[in-house]
Amino acid sequence: MTSPTALRPDETRSHRGDRRAWWGLAVLVLPVLLVSMDMSVLYLALPAITADLDPSASEQLWILDAYGFLIAGLLITMGSLGDRIGRRRILLLGASLFGLASVIAAFAPTSALLIAARALMGIGGATLLPSSLSLITDLFADPRARGRAIGVWTAFFAGGAAVGPIIGGVLLHHFWWGSVFLINVPVLLVLLLAAPALLPERRVASGSPLDLASVVMSVVGIMAAVYAVKHVAEYGLDAVTLITGAVGVGLIVAFVRRQRTLTVPLVDLSLLANREFTVAIGSSLAGMMSLAAFSYLSSIYLQSVTGRDPLAAAYLGVPLAVTVFASSMYGSRIAERLGVSTTFVASLVLAALGSLMLLGVGVDGGVAWYVAGSAVAGLGYGTVFTLVSEVAVGSVPEEQTGAAVGVSETSFELGNALGLALLGSLAAWIFAAGGDFAPTLGETLESGAGAGVIDAAKQSFVDGMHLATAIGAGLMLLMAVLAARSRRR
Incomplete structure (x- = not known):
């Protein structure tokens, strides 16, 4: 006799299918975490790389953002290519390239080779994000389950950028700087072994x-x-x-x-005619610009200005990582209670206020301002990033949702790269204008300059950090105003 609580054969198959889908999601968040983490893992490693490879100020920034720019530039292209040759296939090809480039980067003897390896990592990373998100759609047929899965995907994407410096700090405490790249290899091996069994293959015919x-x-x-x-x-x-x-x-x-x-354009520019969509994309761009500059400059500040080692600096980054990840996971629930528009505007303001609290840090103290500000900003960043995709996709017709997701992902990657390039370059310019220093603060500290020059260099760096983070906060406040006006209309 069949037990009343036993599953019928079709229910058993459905249950196993659901379980396999969630195991597939667990595999898919691995490359998302790595791609996001590798945007920020070098923040704490840069002083060690500078001491070993002696890159110029320009080369230091290229080491950081050659990766992000190639991801941003190729993201939509790789998504389209995956539709043609197979989403799982391009995921595995990208993971292989990402792993190979990580090994090259770990043992790079020169700045030029490290930049080239980072560029290869960017090409590989550009295949991982769109293919992983598209495969989630293939795994989950139920809209509610798919929504929860995309929420988990977003949380790992946003949390990876915040947790990167912490992982980097722990690795640098025990190993040399190349270890921040080698950590990618075992994770990618898990992906390459598990993906063929857990992930479906899917191609979308295209006549163009x-x-x-x-x-x-x-x-x-x-x-x-x-x-x-x-x-x-x-x-x-x-x-x-x-x-x-x-x-x-x-x-x-x-x-x-x-x-x-x-x-059939590479980017559907007609999406930008939608005011709500444009505000969402602008907010992700401004938010990632601000977060990238905030994380990069504060990591250098904690090591080169306050004299902390990478592990101590990583511990101080825990509040940012925790609040970004937690708010990414629960941002949608908050929006269900307060309303998406209200939560979106409030989160932008919260992230801006947290960033402005960084103005309280100085050469001789104020680290508590950084810890408190990073925790406040993290709550805003995580919630904004979670809601961006929801607002962007929800504001366009159903037939444009694929293009909307592609533009949304690109805005995240481009924002990260622009934050380092534009706001990072602005901070470097302020530093250089403050006196007759070496091109970077790290080189100045190692040059054997007198105490007066060292103090002046540290103050110039702090001035540049203050201005860059204030501009990042200003961009988010501007987007908050535009979002509020769009809501009223």
């Missing part, structure tokens, strides 16, 4: 070829424009700045015009 001209225009245009910004911060306005800047702007303009003429 991939527009390679658009790919080249977007990537080269962004890289040239950013190089111009970095060059002017280090060397001032010269012919190199003007030429590369003109090339970058020209290619970006040509890219936009080309998208308007293509039947």
